[in-house]
Amino acid sequence: MKNKVDYLIVGQGLAGTFLAFQLMQRGKTVLIVDKGLTYSSSRVAAGVINPIVLRRFTITWRAKEFLSYNPDFYHALDQFLGKQYHFDIPLKKLISSQDEMDFWEHRYAKDGVSDFIHRELTDASDAIQPAEPLKIGLVKQASWLNISALLFDFRKKMISTNSLLEDIFDFSELKENSYKNCEFNNIVFCEGAQGKYNPLFKDLPFSLNKGQLITIKNTSLPADSILKKKVFILPTEENLFKIGATYSWKWDTSSEEAAHKIEADKTTLLKSHLEDMTTADYELVNVETGIRPSIKDRRPVIGRHSTRRNTFIFNGMGTRGCFMAPLLTEEFIEHIENDKPLDSEVNINRF
Ligand SMILES: Cc1cc2nc3c(=O)[nH]c(=O)nc-3n(C[C@H](O)[C@H](O)[C@H](O)COP(=O)(O)OP(=O)(O)OC[C@H]3O[C@@H](n4cnc5c(N)ncnc54)[C@H](O)[C@@H]3O)c2cc1C
Structure with a gap:
């Protein structure tokens, strides 16, 4: 373990990882402390x-700024780890009623939404095996980050x-x-949901949110796009979605185990939303939960x-x-290192 660093970072989720990466890119030394919470x-x-x-x-919020910043950031991270983790991928909204078609057309013309969706709707391909007649609306500039692989490989490198x-x-x-035997100039807490219990940052209005998702095996669904209706169908690995x-x-917060318990009714709900999109056969291979x-x-x-x-x-x-x-990390570092003001909507001072 290093015994003198510019930054001590607590937590190696996405926030801690991006922060450590950008700091190292600027020549700063870092030490991360992370217990590797499975959930x-x-x-x-x-x-x-x-x-x-x-x-x-x-x-x-700030969609255009994030969209223009992300590609270079993720490319640099891919280069650093020597593997691709960020992929452009079409996102297709499944539309099954005239009302939804009208709403698509209505929203297309409003509030700059035309920058983000294509106007024309197309017919759903047979590969989707739609549960009912469907049209497809295409979202522009969607992408996928293979985040679990990215975090795993970054952790190994660190x-x-x-x-x-x-x-x-x-x-x-x-x-x-200092922390134990390590001296630091700055310490940053990136603890995700555990931040709610941080004694130094008490009383922040966390409003934690539990999410569950399932992984299925299927050999016929399209592997080249994300499909979305009430839920998304996201291709991740060969034949896995x-x-x-x-x-x-x-949810039950009496213990860590209770908080992360898989809820059977949520699995049923996810399966029913999936079957509302496609009649394709599938095998349930995994169920996961996490706290946002x-x-x-x-x-x-x-x-x-x-x-x-x-x-x-x-x-x-x-x-x-x-x-x-990605962009918030850069703005945060600029704030610490060069006293640049933070966006008032994210600044802790608002509380
Ligand atoms: C089911 C689900 C689906 C989601 N899908 C998407 C999606 O498709 N796209 C998207 O952008 N976002 C998605 N999110 C949200 C996304 O996960 C979060 O925005 C983001 O990952 C939060 O990252 P974080 O680093 O702040 O927190 P976390 O990922 O929770 O990381 C915190 C880290 O801190 C460590 N830690 C905490 N306390 C301590 C401690 N005391 N000591 C040592 N280590 C500690 C933990 O081990 C962990 O590694 C999803 C979330 C869920 C739950």
């Missing part, structure tokens, strides 16, 4: 990157350079400029501790970490 949000996340809310056809300590962060060992995800605001680190106002929470000048939080990525975190 961290990032390990479970599907990695779909989509600039549009497909229920209401609204453009997501361990190999003594830059990741696999442990639970012990707050009783934290001093002003992730179907998800659910959103729950209430969301904040009440649906914006990340980023910034400096009120009294500890070298202590920061980078959290609250909610449902869209893969989309927002």
Whole structure:
């Protein structure tokens, strides 16, 4: 383990990983402490990157900025790890009623949505084996991040350079400029949902959200696009597809195991949404749950501790970490290193 670093980072989910990567790109030294929680949000996340809310056809917050920043960022990360993790992939919205067709046309003409969807609807291909007659609406600029593989490989690389300590962060060992045997200039907490219990950043209005998704095996569904109706069908590996995800605001929080328990009714719901899209045969191969680190106002929470000048939080990525975190990481580093103001919507000062 390194004994002197510029940055100590607690948590190696997507937030901690992107932060460590960008800091190292700037020549900073880092040590990550991460206990490798199996149920961290990032390990479970599907990695779909989509600039549009497909229920209401609204453009997501700062979509254009994130879309223009992400390709170079993900390319640099691919280069660093020597493998491709980020892929452009068509996202196809399945449309089954005249009302939905009219809504597509109506929204196309409004609020700049035409930058993000194609106007023309096409017929669904036979490969989808639609459960009912379908039209397809195409979303522009969607992509997929193979996030679990990315985190796994990044972790391996950090361990190999003594830059990741696999442990639970012990707050009783934290001093002003050191943790155990390691001195640091700055410490950043990227703990995802566990941030809710961080004694240094108490009372932040976390509004955690539990998600469940299933993985199915199928040999006929299209492997070259993401399909979306009430849920998405995302091709991940050969003949494997992730179907998800659910959103729950209430669950048993009495223990870690209880919180992450697989809920049978959610599995049934996901299967029924899947069967609403396609009549293709499938085998259920896996069910996963994770807790999304969301904040009440649906914006990340980023910034400096009120009294500890070298202590920061980078959290609250909610449902869209893969989309927002790359640029937010750069803005956060600019804030710490060069005093650039943070976007007021993410700044911890708003609380
Ligand atoms: C079912 C589901 C599907 C999702 N799908 C998508 C999607 O398609 N696209 C998208 O953009 N987002 C998706 N998300 C959201 C995405 O997962 C989050 O936005 C993002 O991963 C949050 O990353 P994070 O690093 O902030 O937190 P986390 O991923 O939770 O990471 C926190 C890390 O901190 C570590 N940690 C915490 N406390 C401690 C401690 N005390 N000591 C040591 N280590 C600690 C944990 O081990 C973990 O590695 C999904 C989430 C879920 C649950």
